[in-house]
Amino acid sequence: MKIGALTFGGGYAMIPIIEEEVTKKRKWISEIEIMDILAISESTPGPIAVNTATYVGYKVAGIVGGIVATIGLTIPSFVIIFVISFFYQDFMKWPVIAAMFKGLKVGVIILLFSAVLRLRKGVKVNLVGTILFVSTLSIMLVFSFIDIGFKYLSLSLILLGIITGIVLTLIANKKEGSK
Amino acid sequence: MIFFELFYTFFLIGLFTFGGGYAMIPMIQEQVVSKGWITESSLTDFIAVSEATPGPFAINISTFVGNSVGGVFGAICSTIGVILPSIIIILIIAMIMKKFMKNKYVQGALSGVRPVVLALILSTALVLFIKVLFFKGTSLKGEFEFDIRSFTLLVILSSMLFIYKKVKKKNLGAIKLLGLSALLGIIIFTV
Numbered sequence: 001m002k003i004g005a006l007t008f009g010g011g012y013a014m015i016p017i018i019e020e021e022v023t024k025k026r027k028w029i030s031e032i033e034i035m036d037i038l039a040i041s042e043s044t045p046g047p048i049a050v051n052t053a054t055y056v057g058y059k060v061a062g063i064v065g066g067i068v069a070t071i072g073l074t075i076p077s078f079v080i081i082f083v084i085s086f087f088y089q090d091f092m093k094w095p096v097i098a099a100m101f102k103g104l105k106v107g108v109i110i111l112l113f114s115a116v117l118r119l120r121k122g123v124k125v126n127l128v129g130t131i132l133f134v135s136t137l138s139i140m141l142v143f144s145f146i147d148i149g150f151k152y153l154s155l156s157l158i159l160l161g162i163i164t165g166i167v168l169t170l171i172a173n174k175k176e177g178s179k
Numbered sequence: 180m181i182f183f184e185l186f187y188t189f190f191l192i193g194l195f196t197f198g199g200g201y202a203m204i205p206m207i208q209e210q211v212v213s214k215g216w217i218t219e220s221s222l223t224d225f226i227a228v229s230e231a232t233p234g235p236f237a238i239n240i241s242t243f244v245g246n247s248v249g250g251v252f253g254a255i256c257s258t259i260g261v262i263l264p265s266i267i268i269i270l271i272i273a274m275i276m277k278k279f280m281k282n283k284y285v286q287g288a289l290s291g292v293r294p295v296v297l298a299l300i301l302s303t304a305l306v307l308f309i310k311v312l313f314f315k316g317t318s319l320k321g322e323f324e325f326d327i328r329s330f331t332l333l334v335i336l337s338s339m340l341f342i343y344k345k346v347k348k349k350n351l352g353a354i355k356l357l358g359l360s361a362l363l364g365i366i367i368f369t370v
């Protein structure tokens with residue numbers, strides 16, 4: 001729960017804090033184990049922080065532990081945002097706040113671009129990956145401009161990526177089998 | 180039933196988010212903005228709010244949307260919706276553990292999904308960039324208008340980031356960056 005309250009700015013910011021708190025201070029799990037857990041959290045669906053909390057909770061105290069850890073992580077954010085959303089509408093009427101948010105929009109653009117640069121390091125460059133990347137990007141851009149309002153576009157693209165990955169593995173397996 | 184719809188929508192978003200909060204934004208745009216739950220512009224504002232407040236983005240955004248659509252109970256429904264897929268999937272993986280992650284089909288699926296997620300985030304960034312700089316009311320349906328103030332701010336911020344990285348040899352943190360853009364925003368947009 002303490003981790004949830006202390007983490008600013010999304011899952012990645014949380015990782016060093018989780019490491020510190022869970023391995024060094026409480027000795028719940030080993031450093032090696034936490035690396036495995038982080039890898040799994042990143043590659044399974046769902047927010048990374050939530051995944052990690054569930055996993056650590058499970059390791060320490062079983063299924064109930066997993067659920068309790070996740071709820072503990074959720075409550076601080078939930079309460080803070082809940083309070084903020086009451087003031088949000090009134091706040092936006094002030095010219096200074098409106099100007100501030102215009103500035104923040106530009107900041108968010110930069111954050112998104114730097115997230116792409118950071119995540120890029122984890123992606124292996126190969127032919128199929130490049131094709132998937134380029135086609136997803138162009139489909140998303142084209143659809144944003146013509147606006148047909150298809151609600152499941154990015155979801156379908158993610159599924160397409162999963163299926164392509166599995167099919168390629170199947171093909172690679174066949175080739176190995178025939179040798 | 181609005182509560183069930185909130186739960187279901189965020190369950191779906193949680194289930195298909197690979198690789199952290201930002202990967203969630205395009206899906207939230209499609210699902211949540213199209214239902215009229217929040218406007219595109221307040222989603223962008225909220226990304227900044229979420230970065231500047233504690234807690235994971237996913238939980239922040241689902242609480243915020245849930246509350247504005249269906250009050251306290253709405254917020255609870257959407258937040259449970261977004262964390263439930265994680266809890267279920269992680270508990271299952273934790274129980275059968277390592278073998279699963281080393282499975283080559285799982286690895287194959289992941290290598291397919293990563294470039295897609297990267298492209299999704301990049302396209303979000305590009306579309307937002309175009310909207311903020313070139314369209315009135317930051318919507319593609321708005322009138323065309325080059326926003327010289329936002330452009331100036333973008334140039335100033337990017338060069339500050341670049342210099343910071345050169346001098347300090349590390350990236351400026353998200354909070355500091357947002358603090359800076361809020362401050363400069365007040366200066367640039369009120370004069």
